[in-house]
Amino acid sequence: MKKTLGVIAAVAFALPLLAQDKTFKIGIPLPLTGAEAKFGEMEKQAYEMATAEINAKGGVKGHKLVLDIQDSGGKPETASGIVEKFITTEKYPIVVGEYTSQCSYAVAGVAEKYNVPYLVVTGAADKITQQGWKNVFRLNPPASLYNMGVFSFFETVAKPTSIAILYENTDFGNSTSKAMKEYCEKNRINVVLAEGYQAGGVDFKPILQKVKSLRPDVVYMVSYLMDASLLMRQSKELDINPKIFIGGGAGHTLPEFLTNAAEASEDCMSATLWTPQVKYPGAKKFFDDFKAKFGKEPDYHGAEAYAAAYVLADTLNRAQAWTPDGLRAALAATDMMTAFGPVKFISWGAFTNQNKMDTLVLQVVNKKFETVWPKEAASAKYIYPAPRWRDRK
């Protein structure tokens, strides 16, 4: 009996404390196990870093942000289950995150069904914001726009006449390479080869030899993971010498690309959404802080997650009510600058509530990623055409 009283007293004493420490919980599904775990982990760390910063400055309207990150294993079935729980059991008024296009797409379907706003952070397949769903907002540009920087580089500098396209057979690879192919066909660039491959191949030499025999000006590759390094290493082994190798983002922008492909990565370009050299406020600080805190370099995935937390905080600050309706209205009115770039959800063409931003081109120069295009954002001068392998030191 005494014990019970003690507990009740303790609870009664604790209650005001709890009330003072108001929190707002954010539900985020992420792949923390499975093949995409690496990216899930990076995004998780970026979310945590951003919320810690926001909370250190007093949180949002006196509420501390608390993250509820759950492992989806990169499986859409699990991701939609998690989000269903977020919405119906936990009653979270907004959903953020996920990594792959597949999971983001599945989560978007659930969010739309329950009429709860969902901020897509990484999933890039075009169709996610092409359904006319009013609850789905996307921070990152759609895959078909990843190449905008590359296109402008083509038009101004490279002016290639032929191209070979190799892409990973995933949602992201399909979307990105399709946009490139359509652009090339429209602009009379001869597509000599366009083939998809299954991620995780050991030996790309046969298909690369075929590329070599076709002698294209540009070899364009869309690779998620380490395939990017292998493609470059094996291209070097086969002495394939197009005027330039260009990646479609993802694998070609990872810090691991530099170490694993080593000298074979030199001069390789890639489309990218973000580099530490971008001139957005806070970008450099994010990169340095992240590297200091976690001992590894973040790429654009980390920047996306970091910015998403700030977009959410901004939305919460402006929202009339922290309900799905209130947050949806506030999210739709977002117009802010983040470390990842400007964020404003607009609708054009087939897209609804889609952020639009300039994409960049980076190049490996002296074993470092440098931003080389567009000129205004460049941190180094581009090297084009790249020297032949045998002419390099």
Next chain:
Amino acid sequence: MSPQVAGQIELLGQVLISGILLGGLYALIGLGMSLIMGVMKIINLAHGELMMVAMYITFWAFTLWKVDPYVSLLIVLPLMFLLGVGIQKYLLAPVMDANTVLPQNQVLLTVGLGLVLSNLALLLFTANYRSVPVSYASKTIYWDIKMGGQTISLSFSFPFLVAFGIAMVLGALLFLFLGKTDTGRAIRATAQDKRAAALMGVDTKKITMITFGLGTALVGAAGALLDPVYYLYPQIGGPFTNKAFVITVLGGMGNIPGAILGGLVLGLAESLGSVYISLGYKEAFGFVIFVAVLIFMPKGLLGKGRA
């Protein structure tokens, strides 16, 4: 000869070289599986995960003590052998003895084992992609052939060449071991008829332990050889387990020359198919040959397997 024709010859030559060299690595992955399936009649669904373990051993040996991946075979082979013996002794053997409706419990156990191994690696080593940056990773030997006024330039990747050589040596040693030693003969006897072998005085328990150990060591060797040309992360195993199945069935279970042939056929099918048919269907060619062999040569390509 026109440059186009020369280009086509170069393409074909390079595709054949790549297919055969890759096939050597595949053969090593398949050898272990074939041995285990031949003797124990079970499918080891943790085969790829065991390879992953060997890849991490090689990686850490290189990263911490600068041990060359080929030298680290000397550590990897015995370690993996012991791991295999341990798995057989403490996990699979007790389950084998149980009286069950279906003989599939060991297989399910290997599923559990695979889950534990890959997620333990995730927890211990994080999800990061690693590679073993040896100096010779991209080293290539070129072979220029003059033909009809054109130069055909073929290239051989050094680490693939070494991997192929070591795979063939290990395959030959295994073949000799099975044919010439008492233990080897006991393994073959157990594979043919376990009960009869036991009656003839073979300690089948010990033999299965050695078999699983050998199979694990072989796939471990494949992992170590793969490190310089590939990369590693905790979930790398799965697709390699599938390849091992295909090779095993192509060669006939427990058939050593068959497994090597199966590996080469798979390597060639993938490289030829990806260039001349479709890159997207690359992974399917192995399976198509697999089913064709099942239908027309149910005892494997060499016709000596035990169906």
Next chain:
Amino acid sequence: MKSSRFLLPFALVVILLIPAVVKSPYLLHMLILSMLWVVLGQSWNLLGGFTGQISYGHAAFFGVGAYTTGIIVKLGYSPKVAWSGLLFGGLAAALIAALIGWICFRLRGPYFSLSVLALAEVLRIVAINFKALTNGAEGILYLPAFNGKAYYYYIVLALVTVNFLVIRSVMRSKLGFYFLAIREDQDAAESLGINPTRYKLTSLLISAFFTGAGGAFYMNYLGFIDPGIVFSIPDISVMMILVTMLGGAATFWGPAVGAVLYILCSEFLRVWLPSGHLIFFGILIIAIIIFFPNGIVGSLNDLKARKKRRLAADAAAATPTAPSVAA
């Protein structure tokens, strides 16, 4: 057996009333997934457990069922029409099964197991590359026909029930006896005049039909599929075996026990152990196999049988052990 005659209707009433009482969509979601896995486990069990033909590639049938449904919507029909996938998806899966069975049932043992696995892989690769029909790696997505969980709950409940009743009546008929005979000793069965290929094929067709229907339900319920999900060897094929073996192969109630255990354990572990939940899941599998080699239901039955045998030790004359079906 007698107790189940009263227990069963009672349990059925409870199960029927759940959606009226349980309002949490999340909880219902878990129950729906569990029941879907019961269907998958039962279907695998008919072929693997009762007939003894181990398939490592049932994802092939699951995926064909799911894709049939998805393609119905892709062709422009409404998601309501897509429910016909329960029938057509099942039939399409059975058709594929007939083809592979016709080719492979001349082979025994691991060869059949592995060729079904190859089939699943080939279908996955075709689904990735045949974009005109399947959207390739993008997958197929639509908003499901119903908004409330209760609809899905009752549909999957009906599916489980039909599946259960069909399998039970098959196993209690002559057909079931043939299946068991083939599992126990194919040569002996053949010498008794049982055509093994024919009956293995029959078992496979029923099994594939319900697996395909399960796939169709999956698509209708979740509204999203892609080749990597529905043709997955580790996530579908192997888990179907796992569910059956954990609960007890060749028992009527095993798959149900295994499925509920699988869904609840993996969800519980995922939530409580964000990192490392799969390690514990793996250890759980190993532990169950070592301590319950015939699955939970199977081992309980063994225990019961042993007790009964001890009691009836005197009466037990040397009756020949016929292949038996446990409850």
